[in-house]
Amino acid sequence: MSVDSVINLPQVRLSCRDCSLAELCLPRGLDAQDLERFEAVVGQKPPLQSGELAYHAGDASHALYAVKSGSLKIVMSALDGEEQIIGFSMPGELFGFDGIQNGHTCTAVALERTNICELPLDSISEISKEIPSLNRELYKVMAHEISLDQSMLLLLARRNAEDRLAAFLLSLSQRFANRGFSEVDFTLSMSRHDIANYLGLAAETVSRLFSRLADGGLLAVNGRKIKIHNLQGLRQRVGDCLGGATSATAG
Amino acid sequence: MSVDSVINLPQVRLSCRDCSLAELCLPRGLDAQDLERFEAVVGQKPPLQSGELAYHAGDASHALYAVKSGSLKIVMSALDGEEQIIGFSMPGELFGFDGIQNGHTCTAVALERTNICELPLDSISEISKEIPSLNRELYKVMAHEISLDQSMLLLLARRNAEDRLAAFLLSLSQRFANRGFSEVDFTLSMSRHDIANYLGLAAETVSRLFSRLADGGLLAVNGRKIKIHNLQGLRQRVGDCLGGATSATAG
DNA sequence: CGTTAATTTGATCATCTTCAACATGAGTGG
C-alpha cells in the first residue's frame, strides 16, 4: 500500500517534482518554473496514525491537503450525532474543500498510517494570483469534486444496494489503476461499516452483497482483500449507472 | 412568484445595482467600482418558458448563470437514461458549475417562465484576475455548493422519507424567507414527481407524506400551495438533521 | 367542456434494516 517516495520527516519542505503522484495532484498543470514556486508553499504534516484526524468539523479551515500515502475518510456529522462518510481520499487526491468559507463541516480521519501535504489557503490564494494555470486548476478540481458528489447523489437516490457496492468497487479499481496498482487485486483500507455508511446501507447488507458477488463468481473476497475475477461483468452489473462517479477528491 | 425588477428584453445589459437580488447573488462582495466592471460582462438571456433548457448535458460550458426570476431544476442523466435531479435553483442563486472542466454533466430545465443572467466564463476569469474579492467569492460559492451537495448525501443516505421531505420543505421555506417572501406560505414550482426524484423517493410516497404531514397538523397542502402551520414542529420533526442543507446553488 | 396530465389513495410486494447469534482474527498476558 505504501506509496512514499521520500523519507517522512515531519514538516520538511518536499519536492513535488520528485513525487510519484505529481501527475495526479494539484500541480499537474504547472510548468517547471511555477512548480518551484508552488513547492515552496507546500508543507508536510507529521504522519497520521490510523484513526488520527487531519482536521475536525468546526476547525477553521486554513489549508487544503493532498494525500501522499495511506488513505482517509471524510465524515460529515449531523447535529444529532449521526455521521455520514462523504468520501475516501487516496494518494494524489486533494481534500479539505468542505467549508472553505466558515470552517470545516467535515472531519478527516486517517484509515491507516497516512502522510499528507498541506497547502495553506493564504499561500495558495497568493500565488494563484500570479499563476493563472494554478487558479484554473483549482477551479477544475473543485468543479470535479462537485461532479463527483453529484454522481454520488444519483447513486444513492436511484440505485439499489448491489449497484452501489459494485460502483464503489469499480471506482476503487479505477483509482488503483490510475496510481499504477492492480485494478483487479487490492486491499480495502476501510471497514465494512465504513463502506456501508458511505453507500447508505447497513453493514450487514454490505457483507451479504460481498458474499453474493463472490457467489456469482465476479470476485473473491477475503476480509479486506479483493480479487476481481470479472471486471467486465462487474461493469455490466453496475449497468451504465455512472459517468465515473464515486469520489476521487473529497471534503 | 415573479421577482422581475427590470423589463425583460433579450440580451440587454442589465444593472446588478438595481437588481433586488444583488445581496444574494455573486456580486454581493463587490464595491461600487468593481460592481460596475462586473455588470459589464453580465448578459441576459431571453426568458425561458416552462420546460425550456438553459443548457443541456454535453454542451460545452462557457458560462455560469444566475436566476433572476422563476426557477429551474438541475438534472443529471445516467448513461442508461435514468435521471436524477441534483437541485432546484431559485432567484439569486447561481447554477452551471457542473462540468466547468469538460462540458456540462447536467441539464438545466426551467420549471416556469424564468429569466436568467449569463456570466461568461472567459470574462469572469478575466476580471476575477483583477478583482480578488470576486475570485474569493467564486471559490466561496463553489465551496458552498460542495457543502450543500454533501449535506444532501447525508440526507439521502441516512434519513427516512418523512425527514427528507420535511428537510426539503424547510429548505424552501428558508430560501423564500431570504428572498423576502413568506416562510410559511408559498407555492411549489416543481411537481410531486420532481420532488420525489430529488429526494430519492417514489412520487406516490411524496404524496402520502404530504397527506401525513397535513394530517399531523404541521401544514396544509392544496396542490402545490403549501401553508406551514407549525414551523417549529416541522423543524423538530426533521430533528437536528441538517446544518442548512438542501441546495441554495446548484449545477 | 373535453382531453390529458398530475395527484391521491389503496393493496400488495420487495428490498433492505434490525436484532441476534456466531465466526474469525489480531493482540495481550499468562
Added chain:
DNA sequence: CCACTCATGTTGAAGATGATCAAATTAACG
C-alpha cells in the same frame, strides 16, 4: 504456545419502510 478478549465480519430470521401496480380523483389547458 495457548487461552482470553475485543473488534470486525458473517449469516439467519423477522419486520418495516418504501416501491410498484392499479384505480380513482382532481387539476390544467386548449
